[in-house]
Amino acid sequence: MKNSNKRIGGLFQTFSLSLIFGASVFVICGQSVKSTLLFDGRDASESAPPMPAQYDLVKREVRKNESAIREATGMTCEEDEFSSLDISGMTSGSFTKPNARQTAYLYELCRSGRAFGIGGILVVENSQVVAHYVYGENGLDADIAALPDINENGFSEIMMIGGGTGQGYTKSAVEIIEFTPGGIKSFGIADTYEDNFGTENAKKSAKAFRITVSPGKNPVFFRETYVRKSFEGKWILSAKSQKFSLRRDYEPKFHKIS
Secondary structure (H helix, E strand, C coil): CCCCCCCCCCCCECCCCCCCCCEEEEEECCEEEEEEEEEECCCCCCCCCCCHHHHHHHHHHHHHCHHHHHHHHCCCCCCCHHHHCEEEEEEEECCCCCCCCEEEEEEEEEEECCCEEEEEEEEEECCEEEEEEEECCCCCCCEEEEECCCCCCCCCEEEEEEEEEECCEEEEEEEEEEEECCEEEEEEEEEEEEECCCCCCCCCCEEEEEEEEECCCCCEEEEEEEEECCCCCCCEEEEEEEEECCECCCCCCCEECC
């Protein structure tokens, strides 16, 4: 089993950034608004590695459905699928039914180029697979994390964490998704980090976003902006919390296997 937590993913990230939950209260137009901290682009934590039994469960499910997986994505891999299968991340929540104790696994079967390939999401409850979707045409991700039901419908959302480096520039982002009876729903994408530390630009800089949400039927997202001038430099607040909209500038592609 290989360590994939630091792989390059489809949303341009070379390392997996951590999500941190917390509650805070701030004021907008004279009204108090409760917010939940979803993700802080200044952090660089990684999810815990899976146990051998968990890896074996994912491996059996993927190998059993490999023909359907390959047909659903239509991707041609450059790596040997029988040596490249890996679990990129795992998280716990109630993803397909309220109050359930489930675990979601993000796996990578193989690569097609630097960022694309065949990957998938498995949801397991009581050692049984209750949902299995594959993806990869838009790029693979490096990690996942559960969100605390930000639209208050009883289900845990999933945050897909990804990114990468190209020509000296590093960028990262997260996509928020949710399981529904009709398939996986994408709320959109939030950029979380960017820097030019790998370029020859004399003015080196990095920017990170602290993402929060005000939960509700229609969640409202906010972000603070921080900057620094070196990789080890101190982060400085450059813009206070402001409302923003998640990006929806691509068509999410998740294919149901079971």
